[in-house]
Amino acid sequence: MTTEEKLQHFLDFCMEDVRGRSGKMLDDYEASLEKTFEEHKANASDRAKMQIRIQKETIKREMNKRLSLEQLELKRKVSKKQEELKDMLFVELRDYLAKFESSPAYYQLLEQQIKAAKDFSGDEHMVIFMDPADEKHMSRLAYQYGVRIQASDQSFLGGTIAVIPAKNILIDNSFSKKLVEARQNFSFGVELADGGESDGK
Structure with a gap:
């Protein structure tokens, strides 16, 4: 084998080695990116679920608060109306007693x-x-x-x-x-x- 052929053989070997290692590095890098992406996607999904849960709980608390306030207001109005009706009723009762x-x-x-x-x-x-x-x-x-x-x-x-x-x-x-x-x-x-x-x- 001539010197030139030996050199070419060496270059071919080096290039093959470089291509092999480069391919493995690219595969490893791609796998790493894929893993990072999946982790990010999972974290984003978890964060989204948590955010939705927090928003649901916040909305539920606000609804309960509003319902409670509305119930208190309704109770106050009914109580006021009951007192008005009670006053009218007992005025009528006093009139009845006066006739009696x-x-x-x-x-x-x-x-x-x-x-x-x-x-x-x-x-x-x-x-x-x-x-x-x-x-x-x-x-x-x-x-x-x-x-x-x-x-x-x-x-x-x-x-x-x-x-x-x-x-x-x-x-x-x-x-x-x-x-x-x-x-x-x-x-x-x-x-x-x-x-x-x-x-x-």
């Missing part, structure tokens, strides 16, 4: 209250207070049941209040007290807090 006081049934009610108080007091001294508007009934009832009856200093809309000093007992059958109790115990049977209903009183 002009009926014979009212006098019978006074008789029942005084008799019950007298039976309860026994032989103890007792004073019956009546509304100033019922002064026309006092003398007759006092004579009928043999009890002391006097007009109250303040109106209590009707009914009676019996005082038994010896027993330190007050029997309040006044209409004003009954109206207060009725208003306190009155319910429209609507409960917004739980989204349900309860029986009215």
